[in-house]
Amino acid sequence: MADPLSADDSSGDAIARALRAEILGGRLSAGERLVEGTIAKRYGVSRIPVREALARLQSEGFVTIVRHRGATVSESLLDDSRELLQVRRGLEVFAAQLAAENRGGAVAGELAEISNDLSGDATSKGRSFHELIAIAAGNGHLREMLATLDQRVRWGLGHDRRSAVTDHRAVAIAILNGAVVQAGYLMDEHLRRDEQFFTAEFDHR
Numbered sequence: 001m002a003d004p005l006s007a008d009d010s011s012g013d014a015i016a017r018a019l020r021a022e023i024l025g026g027r028l029s030a031g032e033r034l035v036e037g038t039i040a041k042r043y044g045v046s047r048i049p050v051r052e053a054l055a056r057l058q059s060e061g062f063v064t065i066v067r068h069r070g071a072t073v074s075e076s077l078l079d080d081s082r083e084l085l086q087v088r089r090g091l092e093v094f095a096a097q098l099a100a101e102n103r104g105g106a107v108a109g110e111l112a113e114i115s116n117d118l119s120g121d122a123t124s125k126g127r128s129f130h131e132l133i134a135i136a137a138g139n140g141h142l143r144e145m146l147a148t149l150d151q152r153v154r155w156g157l158g159h160d161r162r163s164a165v166t167d168h169r170a171v172a173i174a175i176l177n178g179a180v181v182q183a184g185y186l187m188d189e190h191l192r193r194d195e196q197f198f199t200a201e202f203d204h205r
Contacts, residue, residue, distance in 0.1 A: 012052025099136035
């Protein structure tokens with residue numbers, strides 16, 4: 001039985017983190033039913049945060065919810081995520097190329113901060129580097145698609161922070177210089193590192 005969560009850590013996000021860890025750790029198996037009442041009792045919470053958590057995990061691909069049948073652990077999580085990472089890379093490369101055509105567009109100033117920063121501490125008004133690229137691309141539909149993909153695969157991403165800072169600076173410089181081909185190439189190389197991390201971390205599961 002899982003330990004009850006504290007009152008300060010009993011939100012839907014906290015339940016989602018706990019369930020996600022159980023799924024990734026193999027303590028909840030593919031296809032296993034996730035009953036709201038049972039989960040609420042295990043974690044010492046009401047059904048409301050459990051319902052919120054299951055909806056969150058469904059959006060990330062961890063859980064499948066079928067009307068009148070309830071929620072189950074996804075049977076294709078890793079394969080789906082691997083394919084989505086490939087789709088994400090293609091769209092991000094395209095976004096970087098469009099951003100270079102626009103030389104950073106509406107967020108050129110924020111990309112300039114990143115291009116000049118060696119510490120990785122440049123601020124971007126709370127937006128991630130990849131969100132800035134999507135904005136710089138100037139294509140609203142592309143931005144929405146990338147936001148959806150990011151939500152689905154973010155859990156499986158990880159990389160060396162120093163390497164990421166170096167990659168971000170290089171892509172930002174290429175975009176600001178209007179180097180379309182180079183921006184796409186650098187973004188492709190950067191995201192392949194995410195895919196390599198995913199493969200190394202999860203392929204044995």
